[in-house]
Amino acid sequence: MSLTNASPADAAQAAKSASHVLATLSADARNDALTAIHDSLAAARDDILAANARDLELARQAAADGKLSQSLVARLDLGKTGKWEDMLKGILDVRQLDDPVGQVTLRTRLDDGLELERVTCPIGVLLIIFEARPEVIANIAALAVKSGNAAILKGGKESTESFVAISRVISAALDKTQVPNGAIQLVTTRDVIPDLLALDRYIDLVIPRGANELVRYIKNNTRIPVLGHADGLCSIYLEQSADPAMAAEVIVDSKTSYPAACNSLETLLVQKSALATLLPTVATALATKGVELRCDAQSKAALQNTPNNNLTLADATDADFATEFLSLTLAVKTVPSLSEAITHINTHGSHHTDCILTAERAQAEQFMAAVDSAGVYWNASTRFADGMRYGFGTEVGISTNKIHSRGPVGLEGLMIYKYKLRGQGQATAGYGEGEGKKRFLHQSLPLE
Amino acid sequence: MSLTNASPADAAQAAKSASHVLATLSADARNDALTAIHDSLAAARDDILAANARDLELARQAAADGKLSQSLVARLDLGKTGKWEDMLKGILDVRQLDDPVGQVTLRTRLDDGLELERVTCPIGVLLIIFEARPEVIANIAALAVKSGNAAILKGGKESTESFVAISRVISAALDKTQVPNGAIQLVTTRDVIPDLLALDRYIDLVIPRGANELVRYIKNNTRIPVLGHADGLCSIYLEQSADPAMAAEVIVDSKTSYPAACNSLETLLVQKSALATLLPTVATALATKGVELRCDAQSKAALQNTPNNNLTLADATDADFATEFLSLTLAVKTVPSLSEAITHINTHGSHHTDCILTAERAQAEQFMAAVDSAGVYWNASTRFADGMRYGFGTEVGISTNKIHSRGPVGLEGLMIYKYKLRGQGQATAGYGEGEGKKRFLHQSLPLE
Structure with missing residues (x-):
């Protein structure tokens, strides 16, 4: 591991070379490295928190001068109750996950003495670009080592002191392990993101951990595949048969349990026939949580007809149905039936997570088949879209990509596979359809 | 299906809309469409071959004027023995493959009445850009329909007449099926490739089927993921313990059975201690097939010391070890041992398919673990890297990407997944570590 002021190209090339060694290490060697990282960080607690205090100061x-948001300051603070302990526990959690490397996912006997095997292996070199949270360094270093990937880490300038302190400790810890020097590259020099994004020769995958603007900038400025999502515009379709209390509970949780999260609700689609029967209950529940509703004409009329003074209503514009509010604002639109709800979501949504609330299984199954999103839910909060909640043990990010990994991504998303073919000197010319040619057996073998 | 002179954006948008319907069709509906395509093409044989004859003329x-290669003319010819029949049989072969849509690959009980399922589904809209071979249209249309993906097909100008004729037939055939109009878009207007490559809003995956230059151009000019490979620089490492006759047979097959193929051998790495014992046999066998050897100093010296007059030897330059010759030329380099061979391949290769010839299992396993390629072989010709030979039933292409699909890609490479979550009104706020909170069960369920 090296804390580098080397050029981005040198750092990336070094990471690539190291990745070829890292990919061949045993699970024990990689797990031992995680133990070393954990123990060294635990021993260096005071130094790291002192560095973090300087960043915080x-x-x-900057926040007092209005140059930085208070929420960013909060995210910087490693001393906040439980944060340090969570960071350390996260490393041990990753260590105890099943080894993702070397899993055989296909075995075929092509011919006697000619066996094909598909085996999981690391992708190679990851570039992780993150903003304020300094604990992400430890988290990502652990994920990279566990999955056998080299990683280049680029942190935000607000967390530089914390970043350098944590990096030094991880670096020294890894020096005593089999993980090659160079497998984790820490880039502290500024303004190198454009250079890094051009290094598609060495870097195989970019994982941005930060705000929408960061993700969008990265997606627009590299040929390297990007794993993540720029937008999380989640919708719920409220169908007429839904139970009112259930609908209110799911919608309130989806909207208000963490409004700034990417899996929070932004658009509520209400079936026309449910405007009078269901929407008032839902709107009242949302109002008690302080949610402002931006309504189309029909839904607004329905709510104005109900005796409730606490509602905050506004007229929705077209733009509201393409907006990720990330706050206590919800766009409400009336649709005649399921198919219009599906079309609206497929057209206006971000293909992240969308939900139908209904008592009718057929409606739900049709919705889940037709909505083109990573998560399609029936009667459950959109906020379940999360790697920990899915039981993945860890989360690399949430992807709205249409290839490789989609939805909450665990360690699996950091893996690819290779085909191993073991023969006894077979040539292809001997196989085919003609006379005297051998036929392939193509016999599927058990995955031991 | 529409044969369109619409703008690329309109075509792509129509394909996207159609993809949302196509994704929900049953396997029977998709298979019926393949039957319809097959039968209609069979019935229209004479018209299509007449159109093809006009392209050929x-x-x-153009070839007589020196403006087109003879090999391109050969690839255009649908009337060549067996080609038409193979095209029709290919559609039926695809029809009988297992349905790739709707396979459940993970089931987890998050809590009582809250079940998560990961289900395979189509990616969405494919853009397939191909050059001369007109039969690719039928092949790709069949793959798209089978996998539930919409497709935009852009053919080369040399095959325009054939393309239009086949397209009309497929279009009319699909009109009588449940496959929505617009699911297969055929773009015949010229110079639209840059416009299509900009439509990342609608197009999810680009699959180029053509020469290296086409693939490289596409990779460099789009943000849409590209499935394929620009280069196929395959290497074989000849280790000292290999059987000489076996080595000669595998190397001859790898180099000469189809020199223009991407899985053909381009670089032979010879262990220094095998220069005198193995290389002469191999070189003699290659010479009988007309292969020119571009040797480094050590390997050239070794061959000049052997009594053989038929060898064609030249001095290798550095560039030769980064060249995909695609012809009967082979670069030969001497390396001291396995680790240098691995480093050479990881640095100079194209991560396509590489092979070790050795009698020692430990050497082979180390090679296969450390070489960062889609295919890593032990004692078998590199030319086995092929979807049909792997038993995939069909081949979409061969990918050297590090994410999604790698190596020969079958129907699986056209699929992604979505997570379906079926609940009974659960909110996330009820789950967690604190008092009164519910714990997730995360119980793995059988994949029925």
Whole structure:
């Protein structure tokens, strides 16, 4: 591991070379490295928190000058109750996950003495670009080592001191392990993101961990595949047969349990026939949580007809149905039936997570088949879209990509496979349809 | 299906809309469409071959004027023995493959009455850009329909007449099926490739079927993921313990059975201690097939010391070890041992398919673990890297990408998955570590 002021190209090339060694290490060697990282960080607690305090001091000053948001300052703070302990526990959690490397996912006997095997292996070199949270360094270093991938880490400038302190400790810890020097590259120099994004020769996957703007910038400025999502515009379709209390509970949780999350609700589609029967209950429940509703004409009329003074209503514009509010604002639109709800979501949504609330199984199954999103839910909060909640043990990110990994991504998303073919000197010319040619057996073998 | 002179954006948008319907069709509906395509093409044989004859006439003229290669003319010819029949049989072969849509690959009980399922589904809209071979249209249309993906097909100008004729037939055939109009878009207007490559809003995956230059151009000019490979620089490492006759047979097959193929051998790495014992046998066998050897100093010296007058030897330059010759030329380099061979391949190769020839299992396993390629072989010809030979039933292409699909890609490469979550009104706020909170069960369920 090296904390580098080397050029981005040198850092990336070094990471690539290291990745070829890292990919061949045993699970024990990789797990031992995680133990070493954990123990060294635990021993260096005071130094790291002192460095973090220096970052915090500067950030608080910048926030006081109006140059930084208070929420960013909060995200910087490693001393916040439980954060340090969670960071350390996260490393051990990753260590105890099943080894993702070397799993055989296909075995075929092509011919006697000629066996094909598909085996999981690391992707190669990951570039992780993140903003404020310094604990992400430890988390990502652990995921990279566990999955056998080299990683280049580029942190935000607000967390530089914390980043350098944590990096030094991880670096020294890895020096005593089999993980090659160079497998984790920490880039602290500024303004190198454009250079890094051009290094598709060495870098195999970019994982941005930050705000929409960061993700969008990265997606628009590299040929390297990007794993993540820029937008999380989640919708719920409220169908007429849904139970009112259930609908209110799911919608309130989806909207209000963490409004700034990407899996939070942004658009509520209400079946026309449910405007009078279901929407008032839902709107009242949302109002008690302080949610403002931006309604189309029909839904607004329906709510104005109900005796409730606490509602905050506004007229929706077209733009509201393409907006990720990330706050206590919800766009409400009336649709005649399921098919219009599906079309609206497929056209206006971000293909992240969408839900139908209904008592009718056929409606739900049709919705889940037709909506083109990573998560399609029936009677459950959109906020279940999360790697920990899915039981993946860890989360690399949530992807709205249409290839490789989609939805919450666990360690599996950091793996690819290779085909191993073991023969006894077979040539292809001997196989085919003609006379005297051998036929392939193509016999599927058990995955031991 | 529409044969369109619409703008690329309109075609792509129509394909996207159609993809949402196509994704929900049953396997029977998709298979019936393949039957319809097959039967209609069979019935229209004479018309299509007449159109193909017009393309051929123009191409032969262009070839006579030196504007087109003879091999391109050959690839255009649908009337060549067996080609038409193979095209029709290919559609039926695809029809009888297992349905790739709707396979459940993970089931987890998150809680009582809250079940997560991961289900395979189509990617969405494919853009397939191909050059001369007109039969690819039928092949790709069949793959798209089978996998539930919409497709935009852009053919080369040399095959325009054939393309239009086949397209009309497929279009009319699909009109009588449940496959929505617009699911297969055929773009015949010229110079639209840059426009299509900009439509990442609608197009999910680009599959180029053509020469290296086409693939490289596409990879460099789009943000849409590209499935394929620009280069196929395959290497064989000849280790000292290999059987000489076996080595000669595998190397001859890898180099000469189809020199223009991407899975053909381009670089032979010879262990220094095998220069005198193995290389002469191999070189003699290659010479009988007319292969020119471009040797480094050590391997050239070794061959000049052997009594053989038929060898064609030249001095290798550095560039030769980064060249995909696609002809009967082979670069030969001496390496001291396995680790240098691995480093050479990882640095100079194209991560396509590489092979070790050795009698020692430990050497082979180390090679296969450390070489970062889609295919890593032990004692077998590199030319086995092929979807049909792997038993995939069909081949979409061969990918050297590090994510999604790698190596020969079958129907699986045209699929992604979505997570379906079926609940009974669960909210996330009820789950967690605190008092009164529910714990997730995360119980793995059988994949029925």
